[in-house]
Amino acid sequence: MNLPLKSRLLNDPDTQELIQCLPQIQTQLCQSQQDAVFLRKFFRGRDIQVIMKLYRRLCLVTAQRLRPVTKSSVALAANTYCVLRHYKEQTEAEELLNLLSKPHMQALLYSHDNIALKEYEPDISSLARTPDKEEETIKLVQLVKSNEPLGITLQLNDVTGGIEIARILHGGAAHRSGLINVGDEVKEINGITFHGKDPKDMTQILSELQGAVSMKLGTRTRLTKDQRSSSTKVRALFDYNPFDDRMIPCPHAGLSFQKGDILYIVSQEDPLWWQAKRAGETRAGLIPARLLQERREILKNAENVEEESNRRGARSISPCRISPKSVRSRRVRKMMYHAVLNSDFDLGEIPTYEDVELLPPNSIHKRPLVLIGAPKVGRNELKRRLMVSNPGHFEDVVPFTSRQKKATELDGVEYHFITRDEMESALVAHRFIEHGEFKGNLYGTRKDSILSVINSGKVCVLTPNSQALRFLRTAEIKPYVIYIKSPPFQQIQRTRQRHNAVFVFEGNARPFTSSDFDDIVQTSMKLEQKYGHLFDSVIINENLTKAASELITIAKLAETKSHWVPVSWV
Numbered sequence: 001m002n003l004p005l006k007s008r009l010l011n012d013p014d015t016q017e018l019i020q021c022l023p024q025i026q027t028q029l030c031q032s033q034q035d036a037v038f039l040r041k042f043f044r045g046r047d048i049q050v051i052m053k054l055y056r057r058l059c060l061v062t063a064q065r066l067r068p069v070t071k072s073s074v075a076l077a078a079n080t081y082c083v084l085r086h087y088k089e090q091t092e093a094e095e096l097l098n099l100l101s102k103p104h105m106q107a108l109l110y111s112h113d114n115i116a117l118k119e120y121e122p123d124i125s126s127l128a129r130t131p132d133k134e135e136e137t138i139k140l141v142q143l144v145k146s147n148e149p150l151g152i153t154l155q156l157n158d159v160t161g162g163i164e165i166a167r168i169l170h171g172g173a174a175h176r177s178g179l180i181n182v183g184d185e186v187k188e189i190n191g192i193t194f195h196g197k198d199p200k201d202m203t204q205i206l207s208e209l210q211g212a213v214s215m216k217l218g219t220r221t222r223l224t225k226d227q228r229s230s231s232t233k234v235r236a237l238f239d240y241n242p243f244d245d246r247m248i249p250c251p252h253a254g255l256s257f258q259k260g261d262i263l264y265i266v267s268q269e270d271p272l273w274w275q276a277k278r279a280g281e282t283r284a285g286l287i288p289a290r291l292l293q294e295r296r297e298i299l300k301n302a303e304n305v306e307e308e309s310n311r312r313g314a315r316s317i318s319p320c321r322i323s324p325k326s327v328r329s330r331r332v333r334k335m336m337y338h339a340v341l342n343s344d345f346d347l348g349e350i351p352t353y354e355d356v357e358l359l360p361p362n363s364i365h366k367r368p369l370v371l372i373g374a375p376k377v378g379r380n381e382l383k384r385r386l387m388v389s390n391p392g393h394f395e396d397v398v399p400f401t402s403r404q405k406k407a408t409e410l411d412g413v414e415y416h417f418i419t420r421d422e423m424e425s426a427l428v429a430h431r432f433i434e435h436g437e438f439k440g441n442l443y444g445t446r447k448d449s450i451l452s453v454i455n456s457g458k459v460c461v462l463t464p465n466s467q468a469l470r471f472l473r474t475a476e477i478k479p480y481v482i483y484i485k486s487p488p489f490q491q492i493q494r495t496r497q498r499h500n501a502v503f504v505f506e507g508n509a510r511p512f513t514s515s516d517f518d519d520i521v522q523t524s525m526k527l528e529q530k531y532g533h534l535f536d537s538v539i540i541n542e543n544l545t546k547a548a549s550e551l552i553t554i555a556k557l558a559e560t561k562s563h564w565v566p567v568s569w570v
């Protein structure tokens, strides 16, 4: 057991057997003495022995049929951590908390999940990291560096103490030269020795170089995998600034982006750090891979859940802060099926990246326009103005209700009137994209109403609640989502008061109050935060005439231009 690694490898029974068989093979196969020498050297080589050993271990593990108990130990640990924080005083809890917060434990759980999810590649290179001295070749590379970075990141090889090229950023100077590979050891750059130095200091030196750069690189005899190229296009579902990211190997090599940006993924070689660029750009930067971002979000959500439950706990000890009257009026408004900002809606969805593709315009399937916005921000006013701008081209859908028809109403005009039983069975069959109950009556918009407008060749215009986006964003409907955003408080107050705008609820009209404006501004912010990544266009509804004309322009573009959509829609 205590034999040095080399002797242990040479004692590997399978390779021993192979070596013993060599003379026999030699007489049958080898043409020359040179070939025989090569084969012997090859089988005695360290790499092949490591492979054999690994193979035998894998056979053993496969035979044992090990199964992971869970595939999400990271999330489980995060949840456990949150729960345990309430019991900090107890020694056992404190000990476990301490254990779970250790980076090594987190790394272990993270690796466990990767293996459980089979998110690994058989990379045996780390076992045979030291190249044989006589097999190492030195190459001299000359580049001319302008203001742009070289486009490489460095890492320390713990075994050799050398500094290696960890990544080559797609489109950067190093990538374009085609002369540098991942895994090359940087011996010298412009006469500065790199061996044994700190990669961070060396990265700094690299960034300061100007003009001709002479690099002395040690190349591996083993083949490094080519950077896997991929044409995946994604829409970012979160904002990212590499300089705020403590995990990124080199912030200068990062690519910052905002929610909704379209990114071209040029390499997914590294399971934690992808390389991406924007359309038209040549140089790529590092972005967190989907897997890494998901894990981060899971941890963040666990923290938020904990904070939320703490807040709720705090609220429950100070009841009756809101007067009974305001509670009642709030409840009445929430019961109507808009304005429900229910955080349960998106549970289970982790916003990272959405694979997208360009959808060309289609005169047969005109994409429905979906206006999303805070209640009373002006969606219906804008819809009305859009529809009169081109009568017969746009159409809205008539909702269904179980309420009694009034004498002044016509079936199929204000509503389709059906019985409660009919309404309920359609609900059970998931035929509604949104529904709600008000004063004992059901109301809702049916999916087939939308499809029938689409099939008629008209542009369907909808103003559903934001939660309906989940049911609308399908390959069948392919909606174009326009966010009607509130201007800041002072502007909304000024424009609405100048326009004598009224707040209508259940047929009763009254002037807007400051608290209504405040509600609109706050709800707008929350909607944007939660659904911003799903918006194709944004209109700020300050000046009504301007906002309406923007809507008309956007509607035209939605119909006549290609747009990025989830890849499954194309």
Ligand SMILES: Nc1ncnc2c1ncn2[C@@H]1O[C@H](COP(=O)(O)OP(=O)(O)OP(=O)(O)O)[C@@H](O)[C@H]1O
Pocket (backbone or CB within 6 Å): 338, 373, 374, 375, 376, 377, 378, 379, 380, 381, 382, 495, 496, 499, 500, 501, 502, 503, 541, 542, 543, 544, 545, 547
């Ligand atoms: N930019 C604007 N300037 C002035 N008044 C506006 C503007 N936009 C809308 N309004 C007025 O604000 C009031 C509310 O607008 P509207 O009914 O369109 O809101 P909404 O978003 O459709 O509300 P809900 O979603 O609750 O039906 C109306 O009186 C409308 O004329």
